[in-house]
Amino acid sequence: EIVTALSLLAVPGQLKGKQVLITAGPTYEPIDPVRFIGNRSSGKMGFALAQAAQEAGAEVILIAGPVSLPTPTGVQRVNVETAQQMLDAVTAEANHSDIFISCAAVADYSPAKVEANKIKKTTHDKLILELEPTTDIVSSVTSQPDLTLFVVGFAAETRHIADYAREKMQRKKLDMIAANQVGEGQGFAVDDNALQVFWTGGEQLLPLAPKSQLARDLMTLIIERFYAKNSTENS
Amino acid sequence: EIVTALSLLAVPGQLKGKQVLITAGPTYEPIDPVRFIGNRSSGKMGFALAQAAQEAGAEVILIAGPVSLPTPTGVQRVNVETAQQMLDAVTAEANHSDIFISCAAVADYSPAKVEANKIKKTTHDKLILELEPTTDIVSSVTSQPDLTLFVVGFAAETRHIADYAREKMQRKKLDMIAANQVGEGQGFAVDDNALQVFWTGGEQLLPLAPKSQLARDLMTLIIERFYAKNSTENS
Numbered sequence: 001e002i003v004t005a006l007s008l009l010a011v012p013g014q015l016k017g018k019q020v021l022i023t024a025g026p027t028y029e030p031i032d033p034v035r036f037i038g039n040r041s042s043g044k045m046g047f048a049l050a051q052a053a054q055e056a057g058a059e060v061i062l063i064a065g066p067v068s069l070p071t072p073t074g075v076q077r078v079n080v081e082t083a084q085q086m087l088d089a090v091t092a093e094a095n096h097s098d099i100f101i102s103c104a105a106v107a108d109y110s111p112a113k114v115e116a117n118k119i120k121k122t123t124h125d126k127l128i129l130e131l132e133p134t135t136d137i138v139s140s141v142t143s144q145p146d147l148t149l150f151v152v153g154f155a156a157e158t159r160h161i162a163d164y165a166r167e168k169m170q171r172k173k174l175d176m177i178a179a180n181q182v183g184e185g186q187g188f189a190v191d192d193n194a195l196q197v198f199w200t201g202g203e204q205l206l207p208l209a210p211k212s213q214l215a216r217d218l219m220t221l222i223i224e225r226f227y228a229k230n231s232t233e234n235s
Numbered sequence: 236e237i238v239t240a241l242s243l244l245a246v247p248g249q250l251k252g253k254q255v256l257i258t259a260g261p262t263y264e265p266i267d268p269v270r271f272i273g274n275r276s277s278g279k280m281g282f283a284l285a286q287a288a289q290e291a292g293a294e295v296i297l298i299a300g301p302v303s304l305p306t307p308t309g310v311q312r313v314n315v316e317t318a319q320q321m322l323d324a325v326t327a328e329a330n331h332s333d334i335f336i337s338c339a340a341v342a343d344y345s346p347a348k349v350e351a352n353k354i355k356k357t358t359h360d361k362l363i364l365e366l367e368p369t370t371d372i373v374s375s376v377t378s379q380p381d382l383t384l385f386v387v388g389f390a391a392e393t394r395h396i397a398d399y400a401r402e403k404m405q406r407k408k409l410d411m412i413a414a415n416q417v418g419e420g421q422g423f424a425v426d427d428n429a430l431q432v433f434w435t436g437g438e439q440l441l442p443l444a445p446k447s448q449l450a451r452d453l454m455t456l457i458i459e460r461f462y463a464k465n466s467t468e469n470s
Contacts, residue, residue, distance in 0.1 A: 028273075033393050034340065037266070038273045068303050105269065108354075109362050117393045119343075127344050131362040158268050158352045 015058035021097040025065030027083045029110035041105035043067035048215030063089045083134040101152045102138040142173035150226045155179040250293035256332040260300030262318045264345035276340035278302035283450035298324045318369040336387045337373040377408035385461045390414040
C-alpha cells in the first residue's frame with residue numbers, strides 16, 4: 001500500500017488526457033491445430049508498465065498475447081495470439097495514442113504454411129518447417145510519417161546488449177529503447193530485472209529491481225522524454 | 236465438498252499401496268534461448284487425474300511439463316520442460332510404478348539443432364527449421380518386457396478419433412486409451428471435455444463433463460481394468 005502511494009506521488013497525473021498503447025507477452029504462431037512456435041515472455045513487464053501508466057493518469061490500452069496474468073485495474077485489455085493479430089490491434093489504436101510501448105516479444109518468424117489437421121508422427125521421419133518473417137509491428141508504426149506518437153521499444157538480447165540496442169533504436173526509428181539481457185536467470189519469466197535505457201543523446205541504467213518498481217522507474221523516464229520531445233517539436 | 240466426498244466413496248482406497256505415475260502438460264522444445272515449439276495442452280486433465288488417483292489412495296508421481304497449475308495435495312510433482320527430460324523422469328519411476336497414465340502432450344518433434352544464441356531476424360530472410368522425431372515415451376515403457384505396469388495412453392485428434400485411437404492402442408501396446416477431439420472448443424485449455432475410452436474387448440463413452448469429474452470417472456475405469464488384468468494374469 002505504501003509503495004503504491006509513493007509511486008503515485010512520483011508521477012501525479014502527469015499523463016492525464018494521454019492515451020498509452022502497450023503490447024505485452026509472447027505471440028503464438030500456429031504450426032497446426034495443436035502445435036505452435038512460442039517464446040518465453042511472461043508478459044509481466046508489459047503488464048507492470050500498463051499499471052504504471054494507468055497510475056500516472058493515462059488511458060491505457062494493453063494488447064496482450066497469451067499469458068495468464070490479471071488485467072491491471074482501469075486498463076483496457078485486448079487479447080491476441082499471433083503476430084498478425086497483434087499488428088492489426090496496434091494499427092487500430094496507434095493513430096489516437098500519444099505513447100506506444102512495444103514490450104511484447106513478437107514472433108519474428110511464423111510458419112509459411114499452417115496445417116489444417118494435426119501433423120501425425122507416423123507419416124514423417126524428419127520434418128522441415130519453413131518460416132517466414134512476420135511484419136515488424138514497431139516499424140509499421142514509426143514508418144508512417146503522419147503518426148507522431150512517442151515510441152518505446154525493447155531489446156531482449158543474449159549478448160552485445162548496448163550495441164544491438166542502439167542499432168535497433170536507429171533502424172526502427174524509436175524514441176527510446178529499453179534493453180535487457182536474457183538467458184541467465186534474468187529477463188523472461190522472472191520477477192526481477194535490470195534495464196539499460198537509451199534515447200538520442202542520453203542513457204540510464206535502471207538497476208535490478210522487481211518488475212513493478214522497474215516499470216514505474218521506466219515510466220518516469222518515458223514521461224520525461226515524452227514531454228521533452230513535444231516541447232522541442234512545438235518550440 | 237459434497238462432490239469430493241461422493242467421489243471418495245466411489246473409489247475408497249482401492250489404490251492403497253499402489254504407485255501411479257502420471258505425465259501432464261505440454262513439453263517445450265527449444266529452438267534458441269528464447270524461442271521454442273510448444274503445444275496447447277493446459278495440463279488440467281493430467282493434474283485432475285493425479286488428484287483422483289491420490290483420492291483413491293495411491294502414491295502419485297506427477298511429471299509435469301511447463302504449466303501454471305497448483306500441485307494437488309499429497310501428490311509428488313517433478314517439473315520438466317523437454318520431451319527428453321520427461322522421458323528421463325518417466326524411466327526413473329516406471330519400474331516401481333503399478334499404473335502409468337501418459338496424459339502429457341509430448342512433442343513428437345524437436346529442433347535438430349538448438350542455437351546457442353538468439354537467432355536474429357536481420358540475418359535471415361526465410362528460416363528453415365529441421366525437426367527430428369523425439370523418443371516415444373509410452374512405447375519406451377511398453378517395449379520393456381520386464382515392465383508389467385498397466386499403461387493408459389491418450390489420443391488428441393482432430394478427426395477419425397476412434398480409428399486413430401484403436402490403432403494407436405495396438406501399435407503402442409497400451410492397456411487402455413482415452414481419446415478426445417481437439418480443435419473445436421474442446422480438449423486443450425478448456426475445463427470441459429468428453430472422452431471415448433477403449434481397451435481390448437471393450438469401450439466406454441465418458442460424456443462431456445468438467446475435467447475434475449471426468450478424471451474421477453476415468454480413474455474408476457482404470458482401477459476396474461487394472462484389477463481385471465492382474466486377476467487374469469495371476470489366475
